[in-house]
Amino acid sequence: MTIRVGIIGVGNIGTAHALNLARFVAGSTVSVLYDVDQPRAVLLADELGARHVNTVAALIEADDVDAVLIASPDSMHAEHAMEAIAAGKPMLCEKPLAVGDANARAVVDAEVSHGSRLIQVGFMRRFDPGYVSLKAEMTPAGIGEALIVHNVHRNTAAPYGLRTEQTLTNMVTHEFDINRWLLGEDLTSVMVLPGKSGSLTPKGEQDPILVILQSESGVLVEIEAFCNARYGYEVQCRITGDRGQAVMGDGTWVTRSTDFIRGSQIPELWLGRFQDAYRLQLQAWVTALNTGSPLLGASAWDGLAAAVVSDRAIEAYRTGERVNIDLPLKPDLYR
Ligand SMILES: NC(=O)c1ccc[n+]([C@@H]2O[C@H](COP(=O)([O-])OP(=O)(O)OC[C@H]3O[C@@H](n4cnc5c(N)ncnc54)[C@H](O)[C@@H]3O)[C@@H](O)[C@H]2O)c1
Incomplete structure (x- = not known):
């Protein structure tokens, strides 16, 4: 199976993740991009043969998005993670999980209510x-x-x-x-x-x-x-x-x-x-999603900690x- 990844935010790291997924990570493809800076998303989507959408919700709910990669600014992570949890979609959320421990707790509570782990936090040094x-x-x-x-x-x-x-x-x-x-x-x-x-x-x-x-x-x-x-x-x-x-x-x-x-x-x-760590992190994430094995990276709990x-x-x-x-x-x- 190929995991079709939708990426929110295609600045420095969002673009690096997109290129890694498209070129070096087996079992994945980049399907949909969203960025508030629309021309940026359009440019990268054209390069990768992906499509772009105009809202976060359109990306998260898209039928051709199996998993979400959150690479928006720090202050947006918790909100975007909550939307992906509500849609039941797995995600790699860039660090930090949230700014402020109350926001991080809200994400953990939402994932616990969902009942299974959806979140891997982008603490790539572990790889x-x-x-x-x-x-x-x-x-x-x-x-x-x-x-x-x-x-x-x-x-x-x-x-x-x-x-x-x-x-x-x-x-x-x-x-x-x-x-x-x-x-x-x-x-x-x-x-x-x-x-x-x-x-x-x-x-x-x-x-x-x-x-x-x-x-x-x-x-x-x-x-x-x-x-x-x-x-x-x-x-x-x-x-x-x-x-x-x-x-x-x-x-x-x-x-x-x-x-x-x-x-x-x-x-x-x-x-x-950390070029190897970013690639190995993505490969471990995609492999876990493809095989149904446990996520190896940092959990939402680690993000809260x-x-x-x-x-x-x-x-x-x-x-x-x-x-x-x-x-x-x-x-x-x-x-
Ligand atoms: N794991 C790491 O080592 C690592 C390295 C770099 C960045 N990061 C994290 O990744 C995130 C992005 O960092 P960056 O360096 O790529 O920043 P950046 O400023 O280069 O890119 C952020 C992108 O998000 C877009 N954006 C802004 N508001 C948005 C919104 N509401 N919805 C969607 N997109 C929005 C911006 O237009 C921009 O393209 C940050 O949270 C940062 O902490 C992690």
């Missing part, structure tokens, strides 16, 4: 070969029990303008999710330390920031987030365990030596660093206090 290899080191024969995790997340330029609270909900949400996934447990407290800002940081905002969390068993998780790092896009993760250390490679495949200098390219965007951590991190940033993170009771659907 990145680097992170997968890192997690494989966390065994008794490997680095042993994790004690401290150091994360670095740097953008070349602030992707959607720079507001510190959005850095937490849009950018650092990747680390909130991937550290829960790596450690296999929830995060229980958060502090956000402001410091000296870079020259491109708007007045009143903070960049870089340091986020320090603790997990259920007490593991310390430190995250440096720097939106305007300028030199390139870079993600690092280093785990210190009780019998060793594992450091994730930087995604570099080729080292070039010319003119007495040895080095490698740094990607400008997340698309370069990340949204709760983001909200508490905003509180920690505003107050300067260490803030506890309490999740609601996990519904059976996600156990």
